[in-house]
Structures are given as structure tokens and as C-alpha cells.
Amino acid sequence: MALLQDTRKLAQLLLKDRKIDRSGFDQIMTRLTEKSKTVTGKQGHYSKAVEQNGADVIRFISGLNIRSAGRKNKVVGEDEIVKSVAAHFKLPYKKLDPLDLDINVVTRTIPKPFALKHMIVPLSEQDGVLNVALIDPESHEAVDGIARVTGKKINTILASPDDIQRIINEFFGFRSSVSKAEEQISGPHIDLGNLEQLNRIKRPDQIQSNDEHIKNAVDYLFNSALELRASDIHVEPKREVSLVRFRIDGLLHEVYKVPKGIHQAIVSRIKMLSRLNIAEKRLPQDGRIRLEYEDGSSEIRVSTMPIAFGEKLVMRVLRQEMLLRDMESLGFFPEDLIKLERSLHKPHGIVLVTGPTGSGKTTTLYSALGLLANSEKNIVTVEDPIETICPDFNQVAVQPSIGVTFSSSIRTILRQDPDIIMIGEIRDYETAENAIQAALTGHLVLSTLHTNDTTSTITRLLDLGVKPYQINSSVVSIIAQRLVRIVCADCAVETKYSKKKLASLGVKIDRSEVALKEGKGCQECRFTGYKGRTGIYEALEMDDTVRRMIQEGQSVISIRKHALKHGMTTIRDDLVRKMLKGVTTLSEVLRVGSGF
């Protein structure tokens, strides 16, 4: 019997390859016997397990979570099993990355039912050779079928059942929705007897965005963005097509090309979901969509902008579990975390988080509020716009067009008996004054400012017109932050650097030599060498000396000198510290740290 139709044979291969040990093998055999008994019992007349395909056999073994023989804290998953199978048949194994595939090759070669039945997907084409991913190299029927239909030579690649299933769902789902919608819009099947169809042609805009296929395509779009951990989705009309790009760990990747005819329908659907004015196409608009799914929820912040070839959409994906995190998981070094938590537990005062846009300030603020939230505290936020809806907070959105500004909102909130107030951003004197007033009347206030570091925040407040005594009586601490990319754990290698070499790059260390990590690129990190991002921080706690220096009008430079002498570590120090710990790389230090 073929290898992937026989669980025992496959288990023997894994044992031979030292993927599992003897007890793992016995575990598989025991469960196999149990399983065939159940099958026999149910069906009554089967002497052994019903016929299965390769995907079932692989999933059966990986579903048992057998401990890996080589790496004790890992279990043998689909990928490990498929790697063994690939080596056995001397075929290449590939971890499928949706961002690498050509949607036209994937979906136009074979129909979805065929792909699903045989668990096979064409990936790309090169010089007349079609690269096809499948699970069972001994199931020739499917490969022969594709070769016959396309007339092309087939290059077989093995991939895991999960990967193949995901590609089929994602690509065929999106593609078929888009092409069905395209058919309807260009209208080759007009039934003149059907009034509804006529209506469609008369009022394409309105009908299109409600079209079932467009709805599906947009759903698929959001699903794949979540699956790929995208932070932003861009839908950009070009002259011929519309491009869909995802930002993942800070970099943009092109994911789909959508026919130009569909662009406006997709934009309208998204505008409708975010309650924007669909008819208004000449002015920029902002809105939001709430997505609920099985294990959580996300908020999509939508902004539209008219450009030369139509309306461009940029959507920011805000995952609640990403915004509201454990303070420890934000990347604070223990001493900075202690400083921050000490400030957060003060009964009143202002805690400021500063940095440019996209430096993770909001995550820090939300997580801090999450830490403070309990049923005895009334937490109120004023935001522009509300980043994500949290049931634990009372959130107010600023709407300057109807006169609801930061400062008018704070005045209203103060009459609502709050304990903790979060102000999205301090941009003007009025808001600053209201924040100070709130702090002086017994509230803890958290807010952000657009400044580079902790000490320049003091200058910024003075520039806004805040008096030194106002700062001194309210501000308890200032946190400045940035984000850096985290080295991919799957492909990191160490390189030794001497103190001299690093000094020549402007990086000071106290040892004569260090080993630094750098990702060499792998499937897991899409060959970027990085996976995820973490914060780097500088925390300034206001002490009596700092207050006196502000009062005396001393320069920011001398305040900074004092803070550094008393143990403040700078963003750059934190960055170098994270590089030495192997969290991030020298290249990130040179890239992010050049501004300090």
C-alpha cells in the first residue's frame, strides 16, 4: 500500500528518521487500534479502518501531539511529517506562503472542487513548467489530470495539509467571488425579463456593493489580513488594476490584484460597512468596522482618499488582544516597568507617553488602562478617533465638527466622577490645561504627545504655554518609546563582533567581544529575518531635582544630564540592551537608533 495510505508505514518512517521515538510510535499504534475499533463498531462490517487519503493520515498523526524525539519541548506537527515524506521520495518540501503565490496560476489552472478533492494546488509557472504542491506523491491521478489539461510539465512539491487547505480557501474564495462579481457587473447574462437585473445595470454602484460576491470577496480579504497578521490593508486603484497590499511587521506586501471594474464595488462595500457616505467620492472620509470572529474581535479603521485613478482605501487593523496586553509583554526592562507601574498607581497626576505616529503609544496606554481597570474604578477615555472599543472603559470620541473637542470633553467628563482619564493626545494649551486641572483635582490622567524623548516633552509643554509650576504640580512621569523588529527565532544565527568594530559603527559596549543575532531569512519570517515588533523605552520619573530645574528654567540638556546620572536609560540604551540580549539586530540598532 502507498505510504500515505498506511498509518503504520508512515509511523515507521518517522521512527527511522528519528522524528519520534519508540514510545511515540507505540502511542500512534495504540490510537490507531482504538480508532479502527470505533470505525468497525460503527460501520459493523469493516475489518480495518476505512480508506483514507494522505491528508487524513498526516492529520491523524499530527493530531496526537506526539513529542518530537529530537526537540523534547516540541510536538511532531504536519510540517515535520511532510518533511520526512519529502525526503523519503526525494522531493522538495515547501512551506506555502500566500504572499509568494501567483493568484492567476493558483486559481485559473484547476477548479476548486478538484483542488479540494485531491488536496493539490498549482503555485507558479516557470518556463512552461508548472509547480504544483500536493500531499501524496503517490496519488498520480491528480498530477496526470493537471498535466493533461494544461499540457505542461509538472514539478511536484510537497506541502502540509494545513497549508494546502488554507491556500485553497483563501485564493479560490477571493478569486471566485471577484470573478463572479465581475461577470455580473459587465453583465454577460442579462435577463431582459428580470427587472431586478435591469435595476442592477441602472444603478450599478448601489447594487454592486450589496452583491453577494462582493460581500464574500471583502470577507475573504479581511480573513486573510487577520491570518497573515497584517497591521494595515491598502486598496489602491491603478490605471489598469487595483492593488491590494498588506503591511506585515512594518513592510508592505502585494497580495492581490483586483480587476479595475471591481475596485469601486469593493470600496463601496467597505465604505458601507464603515458607515461612510458611499456617494461621496471626492472628499476623504474616516470610519470604522468591527469584526467579530471565533477567538476574538478586531476593529478596522478605514480611511478613504481620492487619487488620480479612483478612491484609495487604507485600513488599519486593530486587534483588541494586541492593543490590550500584559505590561510585561510590551518589552519593558524590569526597572522601567517598575517606574511606570509606580506612577500608574499614584492616586493622581499625569503620566505621558510620547513618540511619533506608529511608535506603539496607544498599545502602551490601553495596556496601562487594562492593568488599572477594575469594577471600583471609573475609567473614561477621550480619543480622536476611538482606537478600539473596550467594554471596561467609557469612551468618548472627539468630533470637532460639532464642537466636541478634547478640552470640552474633558470638562464634561470631570462632572461624571471619573477616577482615571485617558486623553488621546495633548495638542494644544487648552487640552494641556484641562489635563492638569483634572490631575490637580484628584484624577490620574494618561495621555500622549508627539515628541522625540522624555526631556523634550518638557520643552514641548512649555512651548504650548504651560507654566513650569503647572508641570511640576501634575506630571509624575514621562515615557518615550519606539518600535523595533524582533529577530526571527527560527532562522537566527550568531555573529561575533569586536568592541572596536561596533565602536566604528557608533555602538558602545562594555565587553571586548559580543555575539549578536541576525535572522538569515526563512519561510517563517518570509525571508525578512524578523517576526513581530517590540517596544523600546526611556522612562523619566519626575523627582524633586527635576522639578527644581524646571522651576529655575534650566535647559533641557542639563535636566537630561541629571536624569541620566540618576539611572535613566535612553531609548538608544534600551535598543542596544535588546540587541545584546538577542531580541533585535545590529541593523535595527543602526536603522532605528540613528535618530538618537
Ligand SMILES: [Zn+2]
Ligand atoms: Zn526566519
